[in-house]
Amino acid sequence: MVNRRKFIHASAFGSLGILFSKMAAGNQVPFTIKGKPVVISTWDAGLEANKAAWEILHKGGRAVDAVEKGVMVTEASQNCCVGLGANPDRDGFVTLDACIMDEFSNCGSVAFLERIKHPVAVARRVMEKTPHVMLVGSGAQQFAVAEGFALEEQKLSTQAQAAYEEWLKNSEYKPPVINIENKNGHGPFAPLKLSNGEWNHDTIGMVAMDAQGNMGGSCTTSGAGFKMRGRIGDSPIIGAGLFVDNEVGACTATGQGEDVIRVAGSHSVVELMRQGLSPEAACKKIIERIVKIKKSKAKDIQVAFLALNKKGQAGAFALHPGFRYAIKNGDKEILVTSKSWFNE
Ligand code: GLY
Numbered sequence: 001m002v003n004r005r006k007f008i009h010a011s012a013f014g015s016l017g018i019l020f021s022k023m024a025a026g027n028q029v030p031f032t033i034k035g036k037p038v039v040i041s042t043w044d045a046g047l048e049a050n051k052a053a054w055e056i057l058h059k060g061g062r063a064v065d066a067v068e069k070g071v072m073v074t075e076a077s078q079n080c081c082v083g084l085g086a087n088p089d090r091d092g093f094v095t096l097d098a099c100i101m102d103e104f105s106n107c108g109s110v111a112f113l114e115r116i117k118h119p120v121a122v123a124r125r126v127m128e129k130t131p132h133v134m135l136v137g138s139g140a141q142q143f144a145v146a147e148g149f150a151l152e153e154q155k156l157s158t159q160a161q162a163a164y165e166e167w168l169k170n171s172e173y174k175p176p177v178i179n180i181e182n183k184n185g186h187g188p189f190a191p192l193k194l195s196n197g198e199w200n201h202d203t204i205g206m207v208a209m210d211a212q213g214n215m216g217g218s219c220t221t222s223g224a225g226f227k228m229r230g231r232i233g234d235s236p237i238i239g240a241g242l243f244v245d246n247e248v249g250a251c252t253a254t255g256q257g258e259d260v261i262r263v264a265g266s267h268s269v270v271e272l273m274r275q276g277l278s279p280e281a282a283c284k285k286i287i288e289r290i291v292k293i294k295k296s297k298a299k300d301i302q303v304a305f306l307a308l309n310k311k312g313q314a315g316a317f318a319l320h321p322g323f324r325y326a327i328k329n330g331d332k333e334i335l336v337t338s339k340s341w342f343n344e
Contacts, residue, residue: 033312036213038329039066040314041206042254042306045082046326047335049073053208054328063208063216064102064124071098071120071218074204078157081202084117085157087225088164090171094154095229097221097236098123099134101244103214109134111236115151116144120220123236133238137230160225167226203235205242205252207308215308217242217250223257233257239267248274249309251283255319256301263289269307279307280315280339287317287341304338317341 037057039050053070057063071082075098078085088094098119099109108127111134113119122144126135135143145151156164203221210216219242221235234240234257241257243266244250251269253260260266265286272282283305291298304318306325316325316338323338 033314033327034330034332035312037063037066037208037210038308038312038314038327039070039206039208040306040308040325040327041070042204042252042304042323042325044324044326044335045074045077045204046206047328047333048077049204049206050326050328050333053206057208057210060211062102062212063210063214064100065216066208066210067206067216067218068100068120068124070206070208071204071220072118075118075120075220078155081160081225082204082221084115084152084154085160086222087160087202088154088156088222089229089231090167090226091229092164093229094156094160094222097223097232097241098219099236099238099242100124100127100216100218101238101242101250102127102216103244103246105245107133107238107244109236109238110136110140110144111232112137112230113140113144115154116141116149117152118149120218122147122149123218134236136232163225203241203254205235205254205306207242207244207250207252207306209308209310209312213310215244215246215250215310217244217252219252234260234265237261239264241266243267243270245270245274247310249279249307251279251305251307253303253305254323255303259290259294259301259303262293265290265303265305269305273307273309278315279309279313280317283307283315283317284339284341287319290319291341299342304340306338 039053049070052073053066056066075083096113096119097111100123101107108123110122125147205219207217219235223233240261242252251266253265268286269282302320304323306316308314318338318340321340327334
């Protein structure tokens with residue numbers, strides 16, 4: 001895990017979209033995306049994931065290839081609430097959800113997938129090798145194995161094992177604990193505290209624009225920790241956890257999946273960008289829609305959207321403070337703290 005403080009060094013260096021964001025250190029710092037290519041992704045783990053995406057983008061590769069390879073870094077990490085080391089469901093099984101979408105509106109998705117290390121890569125195969133968009137459960141696993149993916153042994157990370165054992169003491173499926181760093185707990189979206197004191201979160205969503213100006217996106221998660229067996233969140237659902245429209249832009253979501261699905265979150269953000277809203281303004285409007293629906297219960301959940309438009313402007317908005325996202329553009333890597341509906 002990279003220390004985020006190393007990356008708080010935003011500087012203006014170009015002509016495309018100006019991004020005014022509240023930095024992790026708490027300052028309002030102008031950051032200008034230099035132009036294509038650019039990749040953005042959710043949470044601190046996005047810094048490492050963006051580096052892998054950049055390997056493809058800076059050589060002129062496709063955005064869809066970059067976003068697949070990027071989030072695979074996070075899926076492979078045993079230090080994250082994504083991938084096979086993550087929080088299990090209430091019965092002790094890690095079940096994974098992922099999706100991917102390209103510049104032609106091709107999309108693929110897997111959900112409730114067990115014992116496969118890279119669900120996003122299976123989603124890509126669904127997109128390219130089947131007439132379908134989504135495969136789930138044993139069918140998705142059967143397809144993965146037929147495609148040559150290894151069936152792994154489940155091995156929870158030390159943190160996930162400890163969190164699960166703690167949860168088992170009461171085995172209560174409580175309302176979700178807010179997925180922000182000052183809310184430690186053992187609820188479905190409690191972030192994992194790493195040995196170096198940093199936090200990791202439930203989902204990585206990534207969107208990118210390549211050197212040709214084409215967009216792609218991916219999203220992958222283990223979902224809510226200690227969820228009911230069979231529960232699927234927003235992350236593998238095209239239009240909820242991820243949406244890409246190559247004419248307009250792309251959006252991904254993180255947080256309480258049920259409430260992202262209710263508003264077709266990522267699709268709704270992209271449609272607002274189509275109407276001319278900036279990425280941040282579009283994300284904010286959909287967060288406001290969730291607040292309107294949830295009323296007083298909005299205080300109990302975290303949801304965040306992260307979007308990139310065709311002009312190369314990035315923006316985000318969260319329900320609660322604490323959501324961070326990573327940007328890689330040119331030789332700059334930066335971690336940005338999103339604005340939020342609730343204040344600190
Ligand atoms: N956003 C992840 C989930 O709800 O599963």
